[in-house]
Amino acid sequence: MIERSQATRREWTRLAAGVFVLAIGCSSEAVAPDGDGAGDASADAGGPTAVVFGDRVARRQFPALQAGATGVTAPIAFALPAETLSVTVVTEAADGRLAVARWRDGGGQNLVDEHWLSGPLAPWLCTQGCVFRQQSRPFEQALLAPNAPRPATLAGVHELRALHQAHDQGKWLPASGQVRVELVAVRGPALAAGRLPVNLCLTGALGWNAKNAPVLPRLQQAIADATQILAQVGIQLSVAVHDVAGAAPLVEHSSEDNELRDLFATGAQLPLGVNVFLVEQVYVATGGVQSPIAGISGGIPGPPLRMGTAGAGIAVSLALGPGEDDRLGLAIAHELGHFLGLYHTSEAQIGADPALHDDLGDTPGDGEDNLMYWAPQAGATKLSAEQGQILRSSAWLQPIGQ
Numbered sequence: 416m417i418e419r420s421q422a423t424r425r426e427w428t429r430l431a432a433g434v435f436v437l438a439i440g441c442s443s444e445a446v447a448p449d450g451d452g453a454g455d456a457s458a459d460a461g462g463p464t465a466v467v468f469g470d471r472v473a474r475r476q477f478p479a480l481q482a483g484a485t486g487v488t489a490p491i492a493f494a495l496p497a498e499t500l501s502v503t504v505v506t507e508a509a510d511g512r513l514a515v516a517r518w519r520d521g522g523g524q525n526l527v528d529e530h531w532l533s534g535p536l537a538p539w540l541c542t543q544g545c546v547f548r549q550q551s552r553p554f555e556q557a558l559l560a561p562n563a564p565r566p567a568t569l570a571g572v573h574e575l576r577a578l579h580q581a582h583d584q585g586k587w588l589p590a591s592g593q594v595r596v597e598l599v600a601v602r603g604p605a606l607a608a609g610r611l612p613v614n615l616c617l618t619g620a621l622g623w624n625a626k627n628a629p630v631l632p633r634l635q636q637a638i639a640d641a642t643q644i645l646a647q648v649g650i651q652l653s654v655a656v657h658d659v660a661g662a663a664p665l666v667e668h669s670s671e672d673n674e675l676r677d678l679f680a681t682g683a684q685l686p687l688g689v690n691v692f693l694v695e696q697v698y699v700a701t702g703g704v705q706s707p708i709a710g711i712s713g714g715i716p717g718p719p720l721r722m723g724t725a726g727a728g729i730a731v732s733l734a735l736g737p738g739e740d741d742r743l744g745l746a747i748a749h750e751l752g753h754f755l756g757l758y759h760t761s762e763a764q765i766g767a768d769p770a771l772h773d774d775l776g777d778t779p780g781d782g783e784d785n786l787m788y789w790a791p792q793a794g795a796t797k798l799s800a801e802q803g804q805i806l807r808s809s810a811w812l813q814p815i816g817q
């Protein structure tokens with residue numbers, strides 16, 4: 416997510432502080448794993464589920480798991496082959512908020528230790544207890560590994576438990592419920608370059624539609640800008656413009672994200688690609704105050720190769736505030752960065768706490784000139800080599816030249 420203008424930075428900092436306060440309020444809830452009998456025994460009966468590549472990407476869906484009162488499911492076990500480059504775990508439920516509670520990799524290391532749930536930013540963001548950062552999400556969550564130059568053993572047998580939480584009187588608390596889990600694994604070698612299919616979804620905002628799109632200078636400039644930004648790390652955007660029906664002009668980004676889910680559902684029938692919805696305005700509301708934001712991704716990363724699901728998309732605002740620079744192309748590129756797995760180089764500093772930085776080795780300092788700075792201004796278009804590696808490890812990337 417990025418805020419809209421320098422003028423709203425102070426306001427957004429205040430909002431972000433509110434989120435952190437809420438997170439601290441929820442973090443006192445201790446969560447322990449369920450007993451082995453709590454889940455669907457068929458999920459891990461007969462040993463680990465083997466993931467086999469027939470192509471660059473392998474997908475594996477597991478039988479639904481039941482979370483008990485602690486919110487933690489019984490484990491699934493799966494085996495990844497030696498050629499695995501990256502793997503994304505997608506958890507999904509009809510309601511509630513999802514994350515990975517625990518994940519032991521092929522070398523026996525805990526990529527996610529369940530103690531993260533008593534950490535400072537739980538249950539929103541795992542920065543302590545997770546080798547690779549994860550962000551919990553309503554309805555559908557994805558966690559990408561690796562997502563930083565830290566050691567992980569992808570080859571071998573993994574064990575994973577999901578976390579399900581429900582909204583109760585203003586808090587997200589562990590709750591029983593059914594959770595579905597899918598693995599999306601990508602086979603190496605790493606791509607030097609790849610094509611990213613993107614559907615620009617026109618919702619009727621500003622009168623833009625697929626017919627007049629070719630003669631809309633602002634839209635065409637935005638496509639050119641986003642294309643140029645991502646080309647620096649070997650990503651070739653393949654943009655198709657579509658009209659979608661039934662999208663609301665104003666979309667609230669909240670902890671429940673019902674409106675984002677409804678928006679993304681309008682793109683379910685489009686050709687396979689990352690759906691980027693251009694709406695009049697995306698906003699966050701705190702204490703009755705609506706604050707516009709430039710855009711929001713359905714996850715970090717978004718769910719790979721899914722269309723129309725709760726996290727399957729990006730929403731970007733078209734409305735501009737008085738005197739605001741037009742950064743539409745930059746906003747699209749920034750949210751695509753999130754959707755493929757990038758966190759902010761640096762988050763907003765809250766109070767006396769130091770700013771939270773990403774886990775990459777080549778995005779030093781605050782990275783204000785980086786595309787993934789939390790409040791990128793016009794001209795903040797830089798992407799580092801390590802950011803490029805993460806982006807190109809996504810299952811969304813199609814090899815060029817094949």
Ligand SMILES: [Zn+2]
Nearest residue numbers: 416417753789
């Ligand atoms: Zn952002």
